[in-house]
Amino acid sequence: MSDQKYNVLFICTGNSARSILAESLINYWGVGLFKGFSAGSHPKAEVHPRALQLLRSLDLPTAGLRSKSWEEFAKPGAPVMDFVFTVCDRAAGEVCPVWPGQPMTAHWGLPDPAAVEGTMEQAQAFRDTLRALENRIKVFTSLPFAALDRLSLKRQVDAIGRMRPDASEGKAS
DSSP: OOSSOEEEEEEESSSSSHHHHHHHHHHHHTTTTEEEEEEESSOOSSOOHHHHHHHHHTTOOOTTOOOOBGGGGTSTTSOOOSEEEEOSHHHHTSOOOOOTTOOEEEEOOOOOGGGOOSHHHHHHHHHHHHHHHHHHHHHHHTSOGGGOOHHHHHHHHHHHHTSOTTSSOOTTO
């Protein structure tokens, strides 16, 4: 891969929590080299309020975040993706659209923080999810893309998806 700006799409079923958090995080940690996007196979009507609240509390980007269908990124004229990562198990098992440009794909599944019951418990689940995604994205954005061939890069992005959610500390700590 060359010294280009890489487009990264994060997919989750509802596109209201995990994929939204990942989009914001890659736009923060990968500024200048990566452009993040998110989408869902069955998008909710809106972004989960707790996701937006958490991102704002950490001064992470929220401009333009919205719940949208993955079909937007399979249409002619859509940004061509270099990477597509599923962040929930349900979306990983669904038949995805054919992505123009044959992007590299990987599964970075995490539990749904929106499914957690209880106000305090759900708030903690969102923080834990953000921290896990942040750790993975920081590792991903620090890869030596120019020095890796496609197979080596694929092994690396797959390994990132297998990282324990509590692997290291980040901005959300």
